[in-house]
Amino acid sequence: MNRTGEDAVTAERSLAETLRCFRCDRQYPFTTDAYLCPACGPGSPSDDPGVLDVGYDYTAATRHFRDALESTRPVGIFRYRALLPVSVGGSDLAAGNTPLVAADRIAAPLGLGRLYLKDETRNPTRCLKDRATAVAVAMARVAGSGELYCASAGNAAISLAGFCAHAGLPCHVYVPSYASPERLAWLEAYGADIHVSSGDYDSAYAEAEEAGQRNGWYSRNCAFNPFLVEGKKTVAFEIAEALDWNAPDTVVAPVGDGCTLAAIGKGFRELRKLGLLDRVPRLVGAQAKAMRPMVRRWRRMPGEDSGLTDAASINVRRPRNALRLLEELGHAGGDLVAVTDESIGLAQARLAREAGIVVEFTAAAGLAALDSESGAQSRRDDTVVVVLTGGRIDR
Ligand SMILES: *Cc1c(COP(=O)(O)O)cnc(C)c1O
Numbered sequence: 499m500n501r502t503g504e505d506a507v508t509a510e511r512s513l514a515e516t517l518r519c520f521r522c523d524r525q526y527p528f529t530t531d532a533y534l535c536p537a538c539g540p541g542s543p544s545d546d547p548g549v550l551d552v553g554y555d556y557t558a559a560t561r562h563f564r565d566a567l568e569s570t571r572p573v574g575i576f577r578y579r580a581l582l583p584v585s586v587g588g589s590d591l592a593a594g595n596t597p598l599v600a601a602d603r604i605a606a607p608l609g610l611g612r613l614y615l616k617d618e619t620r621n622p623t624r625c626l627k628d629r630a631t632a633v634a635v636a637m638a639r640v641a642g643s644g645e646l647y648c649a650s651a652g653n654a655a656i657s658l659a660g661f662c663a664h665a666g667l668p669c670h671v672y673v674p675s676y677a678s679p680e681r682l683a684w685l686e687a688y689g690a691d692i693h694v695s696s697g698d699y700d701s702a703y704a705e706a707e708e709a710g711q712r713n714g715w716y717s718r719n720c721a722f723n724p725f726l727v728e729g730k731k732t733v734a735f736e737i738a739e740a741l742d743w744n745a746p747d748t749v750v751a752p753v754g755d756g757c758t759l760a761a762i763g764k765g766f767r768e769l770r771k772l773g774l775l776d777r778v779p780r781l782v783g784a785q786a787k788a789m790r791p792m793v794r795r796w797r798r799m800p801g802e803d804s805g806l807t808d809a810a811s812i813n814v815r816r817p818r819n820a821l822r823l824l825e826e827l828g829h830a831g832g833d834l835v836a837v838t839d840e841s842i843g844l845a846q847a848r849l850a851r852e853a854g855i856v857v858e859f860t861a862a863a864g865l866a867a868l869d870s871e872s873g874a875q876s877r878r879d880d881t882v883v884v885v886l887t888g889g890r891i892d893r
C-alpha cells in the first residue's frame with residue numbers, strides 16, 4: 499500500500515472525518531472517544547437514541563481502498579482499513595473473509611437467477627457479530643481501555659468474550675433471562691464475567707449501559723458505539739469484491755436492532771461513492787412475526803408484539819438503530835418483512851439439506867423472507883445474496 503501520501507492511512511490516523519447524528523442531524527468532527535450524540539443522548543423507551551454515523555475523506559479513500567486490497571495481509575476486515583475508523587486490529591483473530599457460496603439448488607424453486615449465501619458462520623466465534631467486535635477491540639486499544647462490556651441475546655456477548663479471551667482482556671456481558679444453556683456455556687468457556695438479567699434483551703441492554711458507563715468500560719454495544727457498524731459494513735465490501743465489483747440486485751438479512759442490514763446498505767453506498775460500483779442493491783430485512791417492531795414502523799402498522807419467537811437473536815422490542823435502518827432503506831429502496839417461526843424452521847432445514855450449511859434459527863429468517871416475497875415479482879435475472887448471520891446451534 500502507498501503510505502507516502504499525506505493522506506496515508508496509518509495506525510494513528512484513519513480517514514474518518516465526521517460524525518453525524520441520525521436524530522438531530524448535527525455534525526461533529528471525528529474523535530475516537532465519541533459515543534452517542536451529546537445533544538440527544540440515549541433517548542427514552544418511547545424515543546430514538548442519538549446514534550452517530552461516521553463519515554470519511556472519500557477522496558483519499560478512493561486512492562487507498564484498492565491499494566490496500568493488493569496486499570495479502572492482514573487477512574479479514576482490516577484489509578478495508580481505508581473505510582474503517584481504526585486501521586490496525588487489536589486481536590489476531592481474523593473476523594470476516596467469509597465465503598460467498600452459490601446455492602443453485604435453492605435458487606431454482608424460488609425462481610431466482612442466482613442465489614448466493616454469505617456464510618458468516620465461518621467467523622472466529624461463528625457469527626457476523628465478530629466484524630463489529632474486531633473494531634471494538636481495536637478501538638478499545640486506541641482509547642486505552644482495558645475492559646469491555648456488552649448487552650446481548652447471546653451472539654454479541656460470545657463474540658466479545660472470544661475476542662477478549664484471545665487478547666487477554668476482561669469482559670462483562672449482560673444477557674437476557676432466557677439466554678440458552680448453550681450460549682451460557684460458550685461464555686463460560688471463554689471466561690467472561692456473565693450477568694444474567696431478570697428481564698429481556700432490553701433490560702439487559704439498560705443494565706449493561708448503566709454498569710459500563712459507571713465503570714468506564716469500553717462499549718461493544720453496536721447500536722450505540724458509532725464505530726462498530728463500520729466493522730459490520732465490511733460484509734458488503736466482501737460481497738462486492740467476490741462478485742468482481744458488481745452489486746447484487748437484492749441483499750437479505752435478519753433485523754434485530756437494525757445495525758447489520760443498515761451497515762450492509764452503507765457499505766454498498768460507500769463503494770458507489772468510491773466509483774467501484776455503479777449501483778446499490780435493494781435491501782430486504784426479515785423479522786419474526788411475533789416480534790416485528792421495525793416492520794410495524796416501516797409500514798406504519800400499530801400493535802403490540804408477543805415476543806413469542808425462537809428467533810432469539812432478533813427478539814428485540816426496541817430496535818436501537820431504527821433511524822439508521824430507515825434512512826438506509828430510503829437510500830437503497832427495499833422492504834422489511836415478517837416471517838413465521840414455521841417458515842424460519844423450514845428455511846433452516848433447507849439450508850442444511852440443499853446448501854450444506856448449518857445455521858442458527860435466527861439466521862434462516864433471511865431465506866424465509868425471500869420465500870415469502872417470491873411470486874410477487876419475476877426475478878429470473880436477479881442476483882440475490884442472503885446473509886447467513888450465525889451458526890450457533892442452540893435449539
Ligand atoms: C445480531 C444478529 C442479527 C441482527 O443484527 P442487528 O444488528 O441486531 O439487526 C441477525 N442474526 C444473528 C445471528 C445475530 O446474532
Ligand SMILES: [Zn+2]
Nearest residue numbers: 519522535538
Ligand atoms: Zn443528535
